[in-house]
Amino acid sequence: MRGWRASTLILLSALPFVLYIFATAESYRRALTFILPGIWVTITATVAAYLASMVLGLVLAWLLVLRARRTTWRRCGYLAIGALAVATALWLQPRATWALAGEITPGARVAIVQGTPSGVADAVRSGRFAGIEGEPVPLAVRAVDGVDGALLRLAEGDVSAAFVPLSAVPQGVRVAWEATFLPPRIARGAVAATALGIVLALLAVGALVSAQHPLAIFAELYVDTLRGIPMLVVILYVGFPLQGALREATGGAIDMTRMSRGVVALSLGYAAYMAEIFRAGIEAVPKGQREAARSLGLAPWQTTRHVVLPQALRIVVPPLGNEFIAMLKDTSLLSILSVRDITQRAREFQASTFMTFPPYNTVALLYIALTLAASSLVKWVERKSTWTR
Secondary structure, eight states, X not given: OTTSOHHHHHHHHTHHHHHHHHHHOHHHHHHHHHHXXXXXXXXXXXXXXXXXXXXXXXXXXXXXXXXXXXXXXXXXXXXXXXXXXXXXXXXXXXXXXXXXXXXXXXXXXXXXXXXXXXXXXXXXXXXXSTTSOSSOOOOEEEXXXXXXXXXXXXXXXXXXXXXXXXXXXXXXXXXXXXXXEOOHHHHHHHHHHHHHHHHHHHHHHHHHHHOOOHHHXXXXXXXXXXXXXXXXXHHHHIIIIIXXXXXXXXXXXXXXXXXXXXXXHHHHHHHHHHHHHHHHHHHHSOHXXXXXXXXXXXXXXXXXXXXXXXXXXXXXXXXXXXXXXXXXXXXXXXXXXXXXXHHHHHHHHHHHHOOOHHHHXXXXXXXXXXXXXXXXXXXXXXXXXXXXX
16 A cells, blocks of 8 residues: 555545445446446557557657668659659550430439549539539439449439540430549549559658668658647548548448548557657667677668567567557547547437436546546556566
8 A cells, every 4th residue: 555646546535426426326326237238349449559659659760760871862763753654654544435325404403433533423423514504403312333324224214424434325315414524443543553653752852961771761751740740630531531542442342430540540549659759669779789699690671680679679568558548538539530439428328318417427438447546557567568677
């Protein structure tokens, strides 16, 4: 008891009162019964995001300490030129011509094949094309699977028009509008290659000017950017626009669940903080030990594995534990994605019963219990781990 903090003792002294409340108040028992299953979601999200952010943070820390050679910026420049050359070749590929076939009237139903470029689909949906006289009138759009499905619905009369390749338009069907664009797969590849080429070119220029390694510049930019964005904004960005862009770019191959989006967002955000912690630990190891290891004939990876990392991990255990506790509390932000952790369940209970104090008092007490348990675990690891002094 002498080693315990006074605040912890005060919280423990309030435990009988808390137990009495849950034992006598029906509303609190109902809230606890409804919210408690979400604790496993909270713990799972925390552990998964923590492990992923540690791995990514360690990679970023390794990139941050890379040293550039004289020819490093040139290699990066060659890669940039190659990526831009590929992008140019993709942009010059033959365009596909599609047509809006059928009778177009204000409010008509139009079949659009899934995967059609969003800009073209928006033009059809809003009526911003030559074919309707006067002001553009929005059309009712129906998404279909494949060109054959669109033509079938047009033939059966389910829709008034269909947006299909010009070569597939049946004879005798009026063409109201034509659009020429790159096939979606080629367009996505061209955009990706262009973005990669521009980034590599900027990194090459930065490496030439600052004498830093291009990957170190990238890692530093990542850390500075993510540390400057609130975690809620990161979760919203990954959960909605980024997920939608990935799903569209991969043709639906990448379709993350809400839980996965939240874990990825937390991992990306906390990796920036983990990287700084790992870098501080690596730089705290005296340079003389690295030089001694190399003089003994150890390869760079052997020096890192047997000399640098063991000492660095011993140094960073306390701040890593603090990051785990902070991440545990930040999992409450995943409720914005409707992940059914204890916070989201408290919101659902409040919305269905119109009671405010029981659910939110319950979830607050659960977070206090979780953070106290995590804090005790971190202190135990600091005492018992072989990494501690």
